[in-house]
Amino acid sequence: DVKVTQSSRYLVKRTGEKVFLECVQDMDHENMFWYRQDPGLGLRLIYFSYDVKMKEKGDIPEGYSVSREKKERFSLILESASTNQTSMYLCASYLHNEQFFGPGTRLTVL
């Protein structure tokens, strides 16, 4: 079974802090994604990566950056967290027409 793990299930940070959300997949997938999920808005793509050190902006990249130094790990970075970044963050990896999701990180920015 494909396994996608995220470093934290719940996280509380203060405005202005730098926040790292980590995602690891164990199936050697090339493509990985970061989404945020908000009520009434569904999942919105922040960034994705199709190879090590390769990244592309999704639909809502502002305020975020990413890092993919190793194939199995895709990190989402909030350089200076703001309250409007309070959300559920979902990581996914992709193979054969299917996206496999991690359990999600619920981030609260105070």
Add this chain to the structure above:
Amino acid sequence: EDKVVQSPLSLVVHEGDTVTLNCSYEVTNFRSLLWYKQEKKAPTFLFMLTSSGIEKKSGRLSSILDKKELFSILNITATQTGDSAVYLCAGRRGTSYGKLTFGQGTILTVHP
């Protein structure tokens, strides 16, 4: 910009009812449409549809795609309380590294 719209946004039914969830899409170079079920955790995959008119079925759930009218439906028959969840549909382009555009989701609540 790709767009996926689901309706209704929420639905409350009683056990045993049949429900139909709708998904319309505008996806450039469309390749496939996917349905996911999300309970209080990560979305889990239900169906992938690529061809018009071919019904996919899994137990009490079924789904079909209409590529001419650009929509898909997800049917759930004889609903159970365990079907309560958010149902997400997503469209995928032909060349996009697997990037999906999601709809807002339909919140289904099934009462005993």
